Amino acid sequence: MGKTANLIKDFFSSSHYAVVGASSVPSKYGNKVLKWYIANNRPVTPINPNETSIEGLQCVPNLYSLISNLNHTDVSVSVLTSPKITKAILEEANKLGIKKIWLQPGAEDTECQDYANQVGINLISNGPCVLVDGPKL
Template sequence: MSRRRPTVAIIGASNDPNKFGNKAVRAFASRGWQVFPVNPSLDEVEGLPAYHDIQSVPADHLDRVTFYVPPRVGLDVIDEVPAKHVDEVWLNPGSESPELVHKAETLGLNVVQACSILDIGESPRDY
């Protein structure tokens, strides 16, 4: 019996290999996660289909949503996250703000403020 792959939506996924939104896609994929890149301007990231918003992600439940966008963008997106029944919301360095954390917690989301790439045992420097 195969185990379900963990799922992650990467808000702010990028095609620029120097940006953390791209490094995260590669790091999570290398660790066997099912990765859903989210970026309103892209159709594909690292060979994976990209979704223009989190509502378009074809999963009813996500283990993790990780943010690689400025806090003001995160404030616009965070309201859509609870509909995906998310276990954890990660606000990576540069994406967090007191307002965003407060709003996420008010929505009942489990917020972690840390680097999600390091959390899965990878280093952004390696990508």
């Protein structure tokens, strides 16, 4: 099993999941990824500062709100934001002790990867998508 496959397996060992950049627009990947978690019976929270609920689930505005609601950090996070926003998400995750992050295609750049490597975040990036690679598990 390769490094990315191991990271994906570890990612799916969490007790809760979050989708940062979740969208209420069905054609957007932020909505498709959220629906994937729902369809696969994964406890998931959409994160979007501009929405109160998506797909019948209560939204929270950020990872801080998620962790205060869950009272634990055993969470894996899918990120569907622009790289500029992704870096701030990674910094917030690091401060909270969240170490399992999956940057969906388009959410990453080398700065994000370098930061994750520096702080020890188990980052899945550079290609795999939960919609394609998640079902393999």
